[in-house]
Amino acid sequence: MEIDKVYNSKEFEEKIYTMWEKSGYFTPKIDSTKKPFCIIMPPPNANGALHIGHALFVTLQDIMVRYHRMQGEATLWLPGADHAGFETQVVFDKKLEKEGRKRNEVPKDQLLKEMMEFTLKNKEIMEGQFKKLGASCDWTREKFTLDQDIIQTVYQTFEKLKQDDLIYKGSRLVNWCTKHQTSLSDLEIKYEERIDPLYYIKYGSFKLATVRPETKFGDTAIAVNPKDQRYQDYVGKEVEVETVLGKAKIKVIADESVDMEFGTGAVKVTPAHDFADFETWQRHKAEIPEPKVVIDKYGKMNELAGIYQGMKVAEAREKVVADMVEKGLLDETEIDYKYKHNVACCFKCGTVIEPTLMDNQWFIKMTEKPFAMDGKIKRLEYFASNSMGYSNSRR
Numbered sequence: 481m482e483i484d485k486v487y488n489s490k491e492f493e494e495k496i497y498t499m500w501e502k503s504g505y506f507t508p509k510i511d512s513t514k515k516p517f518c519i520i521m522p523p524p525n526a527n528g529a530l531h532i533g534h535a536l537f538v539t540l541q542d543i544m545v546r547y548h549r550m551q552g553e554a555t556l557w558l559p560g561a562d563h564a565g566f567e568t569q570v571v572f573d574k575k576l577e578k579e580g581r582k583r584n585e586v587p588k589d590q591l592l593k594e595m596m597e598f599t600l601k602n603k604e605i606m607e608g609q610f611k612k613l614g615a616s617c618d619w620t621r622e623k624f625t626l627d628q629d630i631i632q633t634v635y636q637t638f639e640k641l642k643q644d645d646l647i648y649k650g651s652r653l654v655n656w657c658t659k660h661q662t663s664l665s666d667l668e669i670k671y672e673e674r675i676d677p678l679y680y681i682k683y684g685s686f687k688l689a690t691v692r693p694e695t696k697f698g699d700t701a702i703a704v705n706p707k708d709q710r711y712q713d714y715v716g717k718e719v720e721v722e723t724v725l726g727k728a729k730i731k732v733i734a735d736e737s738v739d740m741e742f743g744t745g746a747v748k749v750t751p752a753h754d755f756a757d758f759e760t761w762q763r764h765k766a767e768i769p770e771p772k773v774v775i776d777k778y779g780k781m782n783e784l785a786g787i788y789q790g791m792k793v794a795e796a797r798e799k800v801v802a803d804m805v806e807k808g809l810l811d812e813t814e815i816d817y818k819y820k821h822n823v824a825c826c827f828k829c830g831t832v833i834e835p836t837l838m839d840n841q842w843f844i845k846m847t848e849k850p851f852a853m854d855g856k857i858k859r860l861e862y863f864a865s866n867s868m869g870y871s872n873s874r875r
Contacts, residue, residue, distance in 0.1 A: 493612070493614070494612075497611055497612075497614060500616070501619065505616070506557070506616050506617060506618045506619065507618050507620055507621075508554040508555050508556045508618065509554060510554050511552065511553070511554055514551075514552060514553050514554065515553060516553060516554040516555070516556070517545075517548035517549075517553045517554070517555045517556070518555070518556045518557075518558065519541050519544065519545060519556070519557050519558070520558045520560070521537075521541065521557065521558060521559045521560055521617065522537065523560035523561050523562040523623070523625065524561060524562065524606055525561075525562050525564035525567045525568065526561045526562060526563055526564060526568065526599045526600070526602040526603040526606060526624075527564050527567050527568040527570075527571040527572070527599070527602055528571055528602055529602070529605055529606065529609065530606055530609045530610070534606075534609075535613060538610065538613050538615050539613075541557060541615075542557075542613075542614065542615055542616055545557040545616055546616060549616070556618055556621070557615070557616060557617045557618060558617070558618065558621055558622075558623065559607075559610065559615070559617035559618070559619060559621075559622045559623075560622060560623040560624065560625070561603045561606060561607075561622075561623075561624050561625070562625045563599050563624070563625050563626045564599075564625075566660070566662055566828075568595065568598070568599055569583075569595075569660065569662075570660065570828045570829070572594075572595055572598055573660075575598070596626075599626075603624065607619075607622075641844070645845075646844060646845050647842055647843065647844050647845070648842075648843055648845065649840055649841065649842055649843075650841060650843060651837060651838065651839045651840075651841070652758075652837070652838065652841050652843065653751075653752070653754075653755055653758040653835050653836065653837055653838075654835070654836060654837075654838050654841055655668070655669055655824065655833045655835065656777060656833065656834045656835070656836040656838070657826040657828075657829065657831055657833060658777065658778055658779035658831060658834055659826065659829050659831045660826065660828065660829065660831075661777065661778075663838065663841065664826060664827070664833070668826070668827050668828075669824045669825070669826070669827060669833060670824075670825050670826075670827045670830075671822040671823065671824055671825070672822070672823050672825055672830075673820060673821070673822055673823075674820070674821065674822075674823045675817075675818055675819065675820050676691050676819055676821065676823075677691065677815050677816065677817050677819065678690070678691055678743070678815070678816040678819035679691070679693050679801060679810060679815055680743065680744070680810070680811065680814045680815070680816075681693055681696070681804060681809060681810050682721075682722075682808075682809045682810065683702060683719070683721045683730070683746075683748070684719045684720055684721040684722070684730075685714070685719060686702055686711075686714075686719070686721075686732075686744070686746045687744050687746070688702065688743065688744060688746050688747060688748050689742065689743025689744060689747070690747075690748060691819065691821065692750075692753075692797070693797060693800050693801055693804065693810070694775075694781065694785075694788070694793055694796040694797040694800050695750045695753045695754070695774060695775070696723065696748060696750075696800070697725070697772070697774040697781075697784050697785045697786070697788075698750045698751075698752050698753055698771070698772040698773065698774040698775075698784065699730060699748045699749060699750050699772075700730070700749055700750070700751060700761065700768045700769045700770075700771065700772065701730060701731050701732070701733050701748075701749040701760075701761075701764070701767070701768040702714075702719070702730055702731070702732045702733070702746055702747070702748060702749065703732075703733050703734070703735045703737075703738050703746070703747050703748075703749050703760055704732065704733075704734055704735075704738055704745060704746050704747075705734065705735070705736060705738040705739070705740045705745060706734035706735070706736060707736075707740070708738075708740050708745050710745065711732065711745070711746060714732040715732055715733065715734045716731075716732065716733070716734075716767075717731070717732055718730065718731050718732075719731075719732060722807070722809060723809070724800060724803045724804055724807060724809065725786045725787070731767060731768055733749070733760075733764050733767055733768060735760050735763065735764065737756065737759070737760060749761065749768065750771075751771035751772075751837070752771035752772055752773040752774070752836070752837040753773075753774070753775060753834070753835050753836065753837075754835055755835055758771065758835075758837075771837050772784055773836065773837050775793060775834055775836065777836065779792055779793050779834055780792055780793075781793070781796045788800065793832075793834070
């Protein structure tokens, strides 16, 4: 018998795998005398073909599954696929861009139909790749995150969390990607070390250091450290300041979070566009006004920015600085052009994140609380996900 010099996998392996499937080899046979073994596949995102990372987990899980199956145990490897929400949206947006189209220009019903077709096609491709890898999954039990029973289970879970007072809706500061129009969790943020100008702006008797002078229209206070002797006489008082939009009054508060060594030791508080400032406002709600949103979800200045309304952040920053210099509110010679700091960016597109105050955001409480399940009291800890979604694309 002559043996081919090169092994032709297509000639044999597809036939073998088909035989395994038809024989029911991957479907567990219940044996009450033995302990069952089960692995749930981490469902890959149905937004493209598998990659080497998928091949790795398939190999490791398949080894474990086949080992327990050979022990005669009722062994289930449950396969699945994830529609992936934002992850799929990003890939689909790139597809539209190649076609010369934009998502917001496609009618909603047509967009949803196209995205579902795109996802299901990728799902089919992935399943074929799993089979070519020899994954011994029980395909008769395969699950997709948009299956109706899965959707119903998710709804029931959220309802249970709500009943147990573990989720709440509120107005909170979120990481907002102005390109993808979605909020991002802290895990979806990448930080880039950048060098930006550090500006020293005049606020009446104060001089404040900031890298974002365009957010000054949302300032609600000036904060100093209570131990800083330089500003003791100002704490609790309102000071009149000159701005590029005219005169204004702003209150001086004392907060221990202020670093006396940074800049001049006095900082502007902009609760609607800075996470640290938002926390400062929460500690001083009785002293200072509500947060003022001055940048919209598209990264443009809104009506509170006056003559700068409609400008994108970078453009507004340049214009505000120029106008402040002209009005004597900023000294060009004091600008530190070598200020090094970390900038939060979207992990997908690299767009600089705009911390933005959003209404109707869902949050999970970071707390530990008794949780009733199946008649027994169990203690579960819920960790915050920062935001559980704003746009329709988020899961």
